[in-house]
Amino acid sequence: MATRIVVLPPAGGIGAKGSLGRDPRTRTEDGTGMTHETWGQVRGELLKAVGENNFTAWIDPIVFDRLDDRTARFHVPTNFFGSWVSQNFSDVILRHLVSAGIGVDRVEFAVVPGLRARAGNANAAPSDAAPRAEVPADRPAAGAVRTGTQDLPGATLNPGYTFENFVVGKPNELAHAAARRVAEGRDVTFNPLFLYGGVGLGKTHLMHAIAWELRTRFPEARILYLSAEQFMYRFVRALREQDTMAFKQIFRSVDVLMVDDVQFIAGKSSTQEEFFHTFNALVEEGKQIVISGDRAPVDMEELDARIASRLQCGLVVDLHPTDYELRLGVLQHKAEQALARNPHVRISEGVLEFMAQRISTNIRVVEGALTRLFAFADLVRREITIEMVQDCLSDILRSTDRKVTLDQIIKTTCDYYNIRQADITGSSRARAVARPRQMAMYLSKTLTSRSYPEIARKLGGRDHTTVLYGVRKIEELMSVDSQIAEDAEILRRMLEA
Numbered sequence: 001m002a003t004r005i006v007v008l009p010p011a012g013g014i015g016a017k018g019s020l021g022r023d024p025r026t027r028t029e030d031g032t033g034m035t036h037e038t039w040g041q042v043r044g045e046l047l048k049a050v051g052e053n054n055f056t057a058w059i060d061p062i063v064f065d066r067l068d069d070r071t072a073r074f075h076v077p078t079n080f081f082g083s084w085v086s087q088n089f090s091d092v093i094l095r096h097l098v099s100a101g102i103g104v105d106r107v108e109f110a111v112v113p114g115l116r117a118r119a120g121n122a123n124a125a126p127s128d129a130a131p132r133a134e135v136p137a138d139r140p141a142a143g144a145v146r147t148g149t150q151d152l153p154g155a156t157l158n159p160g161y162t163f164e165n166f167v168v169g170k171p172n173e174l175a176h177a178a179a180r181r182v183a184e185g186r187d188v189t190f191n192p193l194f195l196y197g198g199v200g201l202g203k204t205h206l207m208h209a210i211a212w213e214l215r216t217r218f219p220e221a222r223i224l225y226l227s228a229e230q231f232m233y234r235f236v237r238a239l240r241e242q243d244t245m246a247f248k249q250i251f252r253s254v255d256v257l258m259v260d261d262v263q264f265i266a267g268k269s270s271t272q273e274e275f276f277h278t279f280n281a282l283v284e285e286g287k288q289i290v291i292s293g294d295r296a297p298v299d300m301e302e303l304d305a306r307i308a309s310r311l312q313c314g315l316v317v318d319l320h321p322t323d324y325e326l327r328l329g330v331l332q333h334k335a336e337q338a339l340a341r342n343p344h345v346r347i348s349e350g351v352l353e354f355m356a357q358r359i360s361t362n363i364r365v366v367e368g369a370l371t372r373l374f375a376f377a378d379l380v381r382r383e384i385t386i387e388m389v390q391d392c393l394s395d396i397l398r399s400t401d402r403k404v405t406l407d408q409i410i411k412t413t414c415d416y417y418n419i420r421q422a423d424i425t426g427s428s429r430a431r432a433v434a435r436p437r438q439m440a441m442y443l444s445k446t447l448t449s450r451s452y453p454e455i456a457r458k459l460g461g462r463d464h465t466t467v468l469y470g471v472r473k474i475e476e477l478m479s480v481d482s483q484i485a486e487d488a489e490i491l492r493r494m495l496e497a
C-alpha cells in the first residue's frame with residue numbers, strides 16, 4: 001500500500017496572496033480538472049522557478065497521478081523523496097498549479113517504489129508537453145554563491161549568533177578574521193576553513209555568523225549549515241531508504257557547506273566515507289567549506305586520515321581559552337543587552353570585573369552566570385553586587401577554582417594504588433601497573449581538557465592510541481566491575497576536593 005504524504009497549503013502563503021478559493025483564475029474542479037498535459041506545462045514553469053539542478057533532482061522524477069477533491073496527487077519514488085519534496089517544493093508546485101488555473105487546494109504525494117528509474121535520470125529534460133525553458137543564469141563563477149537556500153536541509157540559525165554579537169579578543173582574533181573573510185564570499189582562499197577549540201569558546205557562534213552574513217550578502221546563495229550528527233543522520237536515512245542519489249544531489253549542489261562538530265563522525269566509517277566524497281566534490285568545484293571541531297584534525301584519533309589531511313589543506317585556526325579581557329568584553333556586551341531587556345536591574349561597580357577574574361572557564365559558563373544573576377536580581381529586586389555574585393554563583397566560582405593537572409592525577413593515582421610514579425610512566429605491562437596507568441589515562445581525559453597526544457606524552461611518551469585504548473578499557477570495566485567504578489569515583493573526588 002502506498003504511503004501518503006499529505007501537504008496542506010501553508011497559512012499566509014498562497015492564500016495570503018490570492019486567497020486560494022477566491023482567486024479569479026482558480027476554476028473549480030469540475031470546471032478544469034488537470035490533465036497530464038497541463039502538468040507538463042506547469043513543469044516548464046517550475047523549471048524556471050526552481051532552477052535546473054532542483055528541477056532534475058526533485059521535480060522531474062515526480063509523476064502526476066490525478067486531481068480529485070481539489071487535491072493534485074503525485075507519485076514519488078521513495079519516502080525520503082516524498083518528504084523532501086513535500087517540505088521544500090510543495091508551495092511552489094501548488095502556486096504554479098493555481099497560476100495555471102487549476103482548481104487545487106493541496107498536493108499529495110504517494111510513494112510508488114517502481115518510479116526509481118526516473119529518479120535516477122538526473123539529466124532528464126522536461127516532458128515534451130513542457131517547452132524546455134531557458135535555464136536562468138544562476139551560476140556565477142566558481143567560488144561565488146548562487147541560488148535558493150530554502151530547499152536545503154540545514155539546521156536553524158540562532159538569530160543572536162552574528163558578527164555584531166561576537167566579542168573579539170586576543171584568543172579569538174584570528175578565528176574571527178578568518179570567519180569574516182569567508183563571510184565576504186569573494187575568492188575561496190581558505191578551503192576548508194577549519195575552526196577548532198574547547199567547549200563554549202564560540203565555534204558555533206562564528207559558524208552561524210558566517211552563514212548570516214553570507215545570506216545577507218548573497219540572498220540567493222545555497223548555504224548549508226548543519227551539525228556532523230545531522231549529516232550522519234541524513235546519510236543513514238538515505239541509506240535505509242535506498243535514496244543515496246538524492247542525498248548526494250543535495251549535498252553536492254551547495255555553494256557553501258558548513259559542518260559543525262565534525263568530531264562526531266570520527267570513527268563512523270561509512271559516514272566518513274560519504275563525507276570525504278562530498279568534501280572532495282565540493283572542493284573540486286571551488287565551493288567553500290567551513291568545518292568546526294573540538295580538536296585539531298591531527299588530534300582526532302578516529303578521523304579518517306584522508307579527511308584529516310584534507311582538512312589540514314585549508315586554514316586551520318583555533319579559538320584559544322579565554323583571557324580576562326575577552327571575558328570582561330563578553331560580560332559587558334551581554335550585560336548591556338540584558339539591561340536593555342530589564343531596565344530596572346542595577347549592577348554595582350566592579351561586579352563584571354570580579355566575574356571576569358573569577359570565572360575563568362569558557363564563555364558559555366560566563367554567559368550562563370550572567371543570565372542567572374539577572375534572573376535572581378529581577379526576582380528579589382536587588383542590585384547585583386559582588387556579595388550577590390558570591391552567593392548566587394558559589395558553585396561556578398568553586399568549580400573554576402578547582403583545576404586538576406596531569407601531574408596531580410599521576411601523583412594521586414600512584415598514591416592510591418601504592419605504586420611509584422616511575423612505574424606508571426614506565427613500560428611495564430604487569431597488571432598491577434597497567435591498570436593504574438589506564439586509570440590515570442581515564443582521569444586525565446575526563447577531568448582535564450588535555451588531548452590524547454598530550455596525555456600520552458605525559459605518561460611516558462606512549463602512542464596516543466594507547467591512551468585511547470586505556471580510556472575505553474576503564475569505561476568498559478566500570479560498567480562490569482564495581483571495584484574499578486569505585487576506584488574511579490574515589491579518585492575523582494580526591495582530585496576535585
Ligand SMILES: Nc1ncnc2c1ncn2[C@@H]1O[C@H](COP(=O)(O)OP(=O)(O)OP(=O)(O)O)[C@@H](O)[C@H]1O
Pocket residue numbers: 161165166167168172197198199200201202203204205206294330363364367
Ligand atoms: N566571542 C564571543 N562573543 C560573544 N559571545 C560568545 C563569544 N564566544 C562564545 N560566545 C557565546 O558563548 C556561547 C557558547 O558558544 P558556542 O556555542 O559558539 O561554543 P562552541 O565553541 O561551539 O561550543 P561547543 O564545542 O560546546 O559546541 C554562545 O552563547 C555564544 O554566543
